[in-house]
Amino acid sequence: EDQVTQSPEALRLQEGESSSLNCSYTVSGLRGLFWYRQDPGKGPEFLFTLYSAGEEKEKERLKATLTKKESFLHITAPKPEDSATYLCAVQASGNQFYFGTGTSLTVIP
């Protein structure tokens, strides 16, 4: 069964305290893995797409990596404005999309 599991469910960090979010997946024929950020009451905002194991992408304080079974979103020296829910999604070979339930990140000043 295709599925995506994210951990932890919630994470509280002090400003400047780096950490990583995990996304593990089982999917038949991975076409792509996506990271999104979602603020309360708003639509998800695209962050990264990763296509194959070993691939890495960076944007400001965020860096996403991909292995054959999981992806990590590394947050370096986070700021309060990074507080949001981070969603991981995969696209399977049949073109269906599967989202994890997200990690709610709170960065305390």
Place this chain on the structure above:
Amino acid sequence: DSGVTQTPKHLITATGQRVTLRCSPRSGDLSVYWYQQSLDQGLQFLIQYYNGEERAKGNILERFSAQQFPDLHSELNLSSLELGDSALYFCASSSDEGPYEQYFGPGTRLTVT
């Protein structure tokens, strides 16, 4: 602003009724996706259209249907509504049929009473 528009923003209706949600994709995007987001289940993929044709189907109920019109806007029709259909419904668009990044609209909040 992602460039994806959805109407209405809020919808309150009674059980058994039928509603239509509308989505206009970003200029130039050919793919439209529909998602349901409820508190206990997260984002659930419903269906994808590409240039007017159905491309992929997720966990879409038989009471739900969608279509994409020649001008590329899309509508999601929900019928015989139940209390459990109350959720946020998001539309997203992408430039091709995938796997490309999707740009999400602001959502339609549906409340079934």
